[in-house]
Amino acid sequence: xxxxxxxVQLQQGDEQAFKRLVDEWQDMVYNTAISIVQxxxxxxxxxxxxxxxxxxxxxxxxxxxxxxxxxYRIVISKALDHVKKKKRKKRFAFVQSLFGTASxxxxxxxxxxxxxxxxxxxxxxxxxxxxxxxxxxxxxIAFTLHKLEAQKHQDIAVIMDIxxxxxxxxxxxxxxxxxxxxxxxxxxxxx
Amino acid sequence: xxxxxHINKLTDEALNSLDGASRATAKPYxxxxxxxxxxxxxxxxxxxxxxxxxxxxxxxxxxxxxxxxNATVGYNYTEQPATTVQDDVYASVDEYSSSVTVLNDIExxxx
Numbered sequence: 001x002x003x004x005x006x007x008v009q010l011q012q013g014d015e016q017a018f019k020r021l022v023d024e025w026q027d028m029v030y031n032t033a034i035s036i037v038q039x040x041x042x043x044x045x046x047x048x049x050x051x052x053x054x055x056x057x058x059x060x061x062x063x064x065x066x067x068x069x070x071x072y073r074i075v076i077s078k079a080l081d082h083v084k085k086k087k088r089k090k091r092f093a094f095v096q097s098l099f100g101t102a103s104x105x106x107x108x109x110x111x112x113x114x115x116x117x118x119x120x121x122x123x124x125x126x127x128x129x130x131x132x133x134x135x136x137x138x139x140x141i142a143f144t145l146h147k148l149e150a151q152k153h154q155d156i157a158v159i160m161d162i163x164x165x166x167x168x169x170x171x172x173x174x175x176x177x178x179x180x181x182x183x184x185x186x187x188x189x190x191x
Numbered sequence: 192x193x194x195x196x197h198i199n200k201l202t203d204e205a206l207n208s209l210d211g212a213s214r215a216t217a218k219p220y221x222x223x224x225x226x227x228x229x230x231x232x233x234x235x236x237x238x239x240x241x242x243x244x245x246x247x248x249x250x251x252x253x254x255x256x257x258x259x260x261n262a263t264v265g266y267n268y269t270e271q272p273a274t275t276v277q278d279d280v281y282a283s284v285d286e287y288s289s290s291v292t293v294l295n296d297i298e299x300x301x302x
Contacts, residue, residue: 117212121212124201
């Protein structure tokens with residue numbers, strides 16, 4: 001079945017169509033979410049939130065953009081919201097820690113290992129993910145879509161609703177910033 | 192100098208560490224969990240509505256609203272019918288008098 005048919009069936013509330021949608025897109029949604037929030041449980045929650053939102057608002061999908069573009073936008077928006085909430089929580093946990101009531105995990109979260117990274121690259125990838133947390137949101141999204149979702153610059157431009165030149169610039173700046181952060185990290189930790 | 196080279200090498204390794212990475216796969220039974228969550232959301236929205244309605248403040252406010260609406264409707268109802276009845280009376284009187292006239296005319300028809 002092609003995608004427009006699937007969308008029409010979804011808009012009619014067909015549960016089988018929803019099942020097919022979840023089967024087809026769950027890994028894309030989960031992978032994008034986990035790459036941004038860097039936590040498996042949070043990514044799972046976001047994946048569920050995304051599909052529930054799709055189910056509830058598919059009637060508003062007019063087909064002006066590709067379905068995948070629409071889906072990417074929902075995932076990215078939910079993941080960034082989650083990151084912001086977590087940052088707020090972390091700041092609050094820091095204040096709580098001054099009074100000794102915050103848990104250790106809230107203040108210093110565990111090192112993140114992306115499940116799809118090759119075993120021999122795990123250690124360096126964990127350091128890269130840590131550095132990615134310090135990037136501005138737009139650089140982080142462009143870099144993530146490029147590196148972990150293997151999206152072309154043109155597609156990233158459509159998803160982020162910016163020009164192709166802007167995407168190229170964002171990715172170049174993301175790489176430069178990551179190089180700077182990683183360099184400082186390795187220098188300060190005497191590698 | 193050698194240290195700088197080493198650090199640059201580590202940095203390059205880190206930057207290239209995502210090359211060849213595959214997609215992370217979602218946890219199993221996602222659809223089952225989604226269905227359960229949507230079902231819970233449906234139930235909890237009813238629970239929330241009931242819980243909200245059964246709050247004493249809301250219940251009292253609702254009761255007051257009903258009383259006020261009743262009083263307003265009652266007040267308007269008692270005022271309006273007076274004019275309506277009066278109009279009806281005039282109308283029927285007119286009708287009656289005209290019909291009486293007609294009847295009288297019939298009865299008083301002189302041979």
